[in-house]
Structures are given as C-alpha cells and as structure tokens.
Amino acid sequence: DQQVKQNSPSLSVQEGRISILNCDYTNSMFDYFLWYKKYPAEGPTFLISISSIKDKNEDGRFTVFLNKSAKHLSLHIVPSQPGDSAVYFCAASDGGSQGNLIFGKGTKLSVKP
Amino acid sequence: SQTIHQWPATLVQPVGSPLSLECTVEGTSNPNLYWYRQAAGRGLQLLFYSVGIGQISSEVPQNLSASRPQDRQFILSSKKLLLSDSGFYLCAWTPQSRSPLHFGNGTRLTVT
Numbered sequence: 769d770q771q772v773k774q775n776s777p778s779l780s781v782q783e784g785r786i787s788i789l790n791c792d793y794t795n796s797m798f799d800y801f802l803w804y805k806k807y808p809a810e811g812p813t814f815l816i817s818i819s820s821i822k823d824k825n826e827d828g829r830f831t832v833f834l835n836k837s838a839k840h841l842s843l844h845i846v847p848s849q850p851g852d853s854a855v856y857f858c859a860a861s862d863g864g865s866q867g868n869l870i871f872g873k874g875t876k877l878s879v880k881p
Numbered sequence: 882s883q884t885i886h887q888w889p890a891t892l893v894q895p896v897g898s899p900l901s902l903e904c905t906v907e908g909t910s911n912p913n914l915y916w917y918r919q920a921a922g923r924g925l926q927l928l929f930y931s932v933g934i935g936q937i938s939s940e941v942p943q944n945l946s947a948s949r950p951q952d953r954q955f956i957l958s959s960k961k962l963l964l965s966d967s968g969f970y971l972c973a974w975t976p977q978s979r980s981p982l983h984f985g986n987g988t989r990l991t992v993t
Contacts, residue, residue, distance in 0.1 A: 808988065819979075857924065
C-alpha cells in the first residue's frame with residue numbers, strides 16, 4: 769500500500785509559467801515532508817522541505833504548501849525554466865530516529881522553451 | 882564539506898553471480914546510512930538502513946544484504962543475483978532524522 773502518492777506521472781509546462789506538482793499521503797504520523805529533483809543517471813537532489821507545524825515554505829522559485837487536513841502537499845515552481853525539467857519526488861517521514869523517508873513514484877516535469 | 886561516493890556507476894552481471902556495491906561518506910561522523918533502489922517505472926524503495934557500525938535494518942525481505950564494517954562505509958551485497966535485482970541502486974546519508982537525505986550518484990545494475 770502506497771503511503772505517498774504522486775498521481776501524475778508527467779507534467780508539461782511552458783517556460784515562464786507556473787509548475788504545480790502534487791503529492792498525497794495516507795499516514796497521519798508523517799510530520800516532515802521533502803521534495804527531491806532527479807536527473808537521469810544521477811542521484812536525487814534535495815530541493816525543499818516542510819515540517820508539519822508549517823503550511824508553507826519558500827526558497828527562491830520553489831514553494832511547498834502543506835494541507836494537513838487533506839493530507840496533501842504541493843510544490844510550486846515560478847517561473848519554470850527548461851533546466852527544471854527532471855523527475856520530482858515527494859517524500860515523507862514520521863520523524864523516527866532512523867530518518868527513513870518514504871518516497872512517491874515521481875512526476876516527470878517537462879518545461880518547454 | 883560532506884561528500885558521498887558510490888561505485889561502480891554501471892554494472893552488468895549474469896544471473897547467479899555475486900554482487901558488491903560500496904558507498905563511503907566523507908566529512909561527517911556517525912551518519913545514518915541507507916540503500917534505496919529504483920526499479921524501472923517505480924519510485925524509490927528503501928532496502929536497508931544503518932544507524933551505526935554493525936547495525937543493519939532491512940525494510941524489504943529479498944535476495945540482498947547490507948553491511949557497515951566502518952563508520953562511513955556501507956556495502957550492499959548478494960550471493961546470487963536474480964533478474965529481478967536489476968535496477969538503479971542509491972546510497973544516501975543523513976546526519977540525523979529530520980534532515981534531508983543526501984544521495985550518491987547511484988549504480989545502474991543490469992542482471993542478464
């Protein structure tokens with residue numbers, strides 16, 4: 769049973785517009801959420817995180833929103849750039865001592881010039 | 882600064898052969914270490930994690946094993962590879978929980 773779901777396998781956006789990537793989770797014990805970006809044949813790179821005590825965290829062009837009641841988070845990229853084209857993974861943790869992250873299956877973002 | 886090294890980058894092995902993938906972390910002490918696998922068309926699946934030397938926890942029963950012989954060294958092994966072991970294997974580390982995982986560049990394993 770998937771605890772972290774990214775229901776859109778792919779997303780195509782025009783350069784300069786907003787990209788919105790969505791993620792849903794089922795485990796109410798999750799309290800720490802992260803987004804990773806992955807290029808082919810490379811390891812994922814950490815982008816941005818949010819704790820459950822917040823509902824928004826911003827870092828430059830990237831903003832993550834958390835809706836705890838809906839068990840939903842989203843990543844907004846504004847403005848989108850061709851270099852943002854990659855697979856984006858949502859991940860969650862229940863804050864246990866092991867620091868294990870549960871990942872979604874990823875969404876492939878294509879930003880067209 | 883901290884860095885993570887993972888090798889080899891690619892590997893083609895026949896079914897039934899052994900496997901050893903190595904990962905080392907520099908610039909930190911007592912990290913939590915992880916092995917993840919990304920199979921074709923799937924997300925990242927946690928295989929093993931370790932919070933200290935000799936301490937290994939397995940998340941998914943399978944044909945693989947892990948060992949941590951030194952503080953900053955994590956090894957993924959198999960005695961006999963299966964076709965289903967093909968995938969992209971990623972090592973990761975974090976200084977503590979509630980910190981992002983930092984991944985290596987991965988090993989693309991193809992079992993033929």
